[in-house]
Amino acid sequence: MSTMKPSETALTMDLVQSLSTLGWSPFFQTHLENLYDGKLEPARVVGVRKNRFYVSQGKGEWLATTAGRLNHQIDCLYPVAGDWVIMTDDVIYSVLPRKNALSRGAAGRHGKQKAQPTRGQVIAANLDTVFVVCGLDRDFNLRRIERCLTLIYNCGLNPAIILTKADLHIFPEKFISEVETVAFGVPVQLVSANDSLGLAQLEEYLSPGKTVTMIGSSGAGKSTLVNRLYGKSVQSTGSISENVGKGKHTTTSRDLIIMPRGGMVIDNPGIREIAFWDGDGGVELAFPEIERLALECRFSDCSHMHEPGCRVNQALIEGEITSDRMESYQKMKREMMYLSDRQQKTSDRVEKERWKPVALKIKAIKKRRGNG
Numbered sequence: 001m002s003t004m005k006p007s008e009t010a011l012t013m014d015l016v017q018s019l020s021t022l023g024w025s026p027f028f029q030t031h032l033e034n035l036y037d038g039k040l041e042p043a044r045v046v047g048v049r050k051n052r053f054y055v056s057q058g059k060g061e062w063l064a065t066t067a068g069r070l071n072h073q074i075d076c077l078y079p080v081a082g083d084w085v086i087m088t089d090d091v092i093y094s095v096l097p098r099k100n101a102l103s104r105g106a107a108g109r110h111g112k113q114k115a116q117p118t119r120g121q122v123i124a125a126n127l128d129t130v131f132v133v134c135g136l137d138r139d140f141n142l143r144r145i146e147r148c149l150t151l152i153y154n155c156g157l158n159p160a161i162i163l164t165k166a167d168l169h170i171f172p173e174k175f176i177s178e179v180e181t182v183a184f185g186v187p188v189q190l191v192s193a194n195d196s197l198g199l200a201q202l203e204e205y206l207s208p209g210k211t212v213t214m215i216g217s218s219g220a221g222k223s224t225l226v227n228r229l230y231g232k233s234v235q236s237t238g239s240i241s242e243n244v245g246k247g248k249h250t251t252t253s254r255d256l257i258i259m260p261r262g263g264m265v266i267d268n269p270g271i272r273e274i275a276f277w278d279g280d281g282g283v284e285l286a287f288p289e290i291e292r293l294a295l296e297c298r299f300s301d302c303s304h305m306h307e308p309g310c311r312v313n314q315a316l317i318e319g320e321i322t323s324d325r326m327e328s329y330q331k332m333k334r335e336m337m338y339l340s341d342r343q344q345k346t347s348d349r350v351e352k353e354r355w356k357p358v359a360l361k362i363k364a365i366k367k368r369r370g371n372g
């Protein structure tokens with residue numbers, strides 16, 4: 001690491017070397033230099049247990065708690081898996097600025113974040129790739145893949161789509177082309193728990209210091225995949241948890257697993273609800289073919305609903321784009337609009353406005369009944 005200047009921060013060369021196996025980089029080093037006071041050291045959050053955190057400096061891990069300030073001050077960052085924190089012994093004093101983060105219900109590409117996602121919305125931090133894990137069973141759903149991609153793009157992250165349970169089909173390859181119709185230019189990989197299909201390709205995302213996180217429904221096969229990549233069982237999987245009890249998630253906390261060859265995987269519990277706001281180009285990136293057509297609409301603010309000269313609607317009629325695809329595009333656009341609206345106004349006011357047309361209609365009906 002020639003670009004690092006450990007002497008300025010009094011971190012020993014040994015420590016810097018050890019930290020870099022966990023993805024420590026000049027980005028964090030620079031931020032550390034602004035905060036460093038001689039006693040504190042950086043560590044990466046590798047596990048979250050309610051309000052306690054497993055941290056690591058590259059060799060072993062230990063349990064830490066947060067300093068009072070972090071618990072009471074709501075506007076400061078609160079640690080999630082993948083975060084770099086500044087600490088002494090077993091107390092975390094602060095979270096170093098994030099290179100990026102996967103958050104539900106929030107957006108903003110690094111550098112120009114308009115609003116920080118609130119606590120509890122951030123799933124994982126400092127990521128190189130997000131695997132969208134989808135099982136080739138009942139889990140398979142193109143609309144959900146679209147939603148995941150929009151969320152990932154909104155967070156300024158790089159996706160890869162992993163289709164698990166390929167063993168359930170004689171020709172699983174046909175799913176790749178299906179996914180490719182909704183995921184332009186996104187790598188799609190088939191994997192299976194029973195053989196090494198696709199594993200070598202996934203290793204590419206897990207070179208030393210790189211961090212991958214996974215999103216996907218519970219039961220999609222995420223933990224099974226981690227175990228396959230690791231080479232032995234490090235995460236408990238569905239088949240075991242079924243005995244634990246109904247409604248219990250196998251992965252109860254997010255954990256960063258250091259792979260034998262140096263990459264890291266954060267295994268997340270299934271994200272049941274994917275919501276976002278304030279589109280930061282996520283929809284545009286997830287629906288590039290529609291966005292391209294929209295440039296040819298007569299009106300630059302065309303809603304592609306009823307306007308004359310709408311190129312998107314023409315494409316829909318001519319079968320150039322499917323109605324399913326168009327519907328999810330419109331749905332996500334509406335959702336973004338609603339959510340960015342909510343950001344400005346108070347949510348109950350938006351709610352009131354949302355119901356205003358309905359309320360007016362009811363009023364009109366009542367009036368008519370009263371008169372007639």
Ligand SMILES: Nc1nc2c(ncn2[C@@H]2O[C@H](COP(=O)(O)OP(=O)(O)O)[C@@H](O)[C@H]2O)c(=O)[nH]1
Pocket residue numbers: 164165166167168191192193194216217218219220221222223224225236237238239250251270
């Ligand atoms: N047939 C088949 N079953 C799988 C595969 N991967 C996972 N499973 C099963 O799917 C269930 C859920 O897997 P798990 O890894 O716990 O899913 P997670 O909730 O996403 O972590 C378990 O019963 C696994 O045995 C696969 O490639 N093929």
Ligand SMILES: [Mg+2]
Pocket residue numbers: 222223224236237238250251267
């Ligand atoms: Mg799991």
Ligand SMILES: [Zn+2]
Pocket residue numbers: 294297298302303304305307309310311312313
């Ligand atoms: Zn249009």
